[in-house]
Amino acid sequence: MHSKRPFQIFLFLSFLFLAVQLTTNLIVSNYLLVHIYFGMAFPLLIGYFPWSLLSWRGFRKLPINIDFKLGIWSFRVGVIGTFLVSFINEAIDDPIQNGIPFLEAWHHFAADMFGIFIFALAYFTVIRRKRSVAPSRRAIP
Numbered sequence: 001m002h003s004k005r006p007f008q009i010f011l012f013l014s015f016l017f018l019a020v021q022l023t024t025n026l027i028v029s030n031y032l033l034v035h036i037y038f039g040m041a042f043p044l045l046i047g048y049f050p051w052s053l054l055s056w057r058g059f060r061k062l063p064i065n066i067d068f069k070l071g072i073w074s075f076r077v078g079v080i081g082t083f084l085v086s087f088i089n090e091a092i093d094d095p096i097q098n099g100i101p102f103l104e105a106w107h108h109f110a111a112d113m114f115g116i117f118i119f120a121l122a123y124f125t126v127i128r129r130k131r132s133v134a135p136s137r138r139a140i141p
Contacts, residue, residue, distance in 0.1 A: 006073045010044035013037070032111045039082060039115020046085065047078025075123060079116055086112035 017037055020026050027034055090109040091102045102109075 003073060006044040006047055006078075010041055013041040013044070017041070032107065035108050035111035036115040036118070039086065039112040039117075040119045041115075042085070043075070043078030043082045043116065043119050044073075045078075046081035047073045047075060049077055049081055079120060082112070082116055086116075 017026075086109060090105065090112070094105060094108075095101055
């Protein structure tokens with residue numbers, strides 16, 4: 001999708017989160033809502049990630065990506081990227097950094113997945129529906 005709209009929605013959600021955080025200290029009071037926000041908002045940003053950068057074929061054939069500059073956003077890249085970041089953070093990085101086993105903090109990963117589910121639900125019920133509605137038919141004489 002050639003659009004800057006997902007990035008604009010991400011910025012709006014980020015400013016909204018910042019306003020809520022400054023007034024209620026959400027991170028301390030309900031950390032699971034922060035994980036739900038991550039799963040819901042970050043596909044909008046990660047969807048711009050150029051996956052062609054991952055197709056490494058040596059220094060002579062370095063992939064040149066113009067997708068990010070043109071504003072190409074992908075639902076699949078956003079959801080898969082957010083899932084991978086969440087899984088790596090919760091199952092690999094947090095146990096190493098914080099010493100908390102994944103089985104004791106699995107609910108953070110589940111909250112991320114719930115946020116991704118909310119994002120996918122909103123995407124398929126609102127955005128996809130608007131794009132797939134056929135234009136009105138012209139009167140045939």
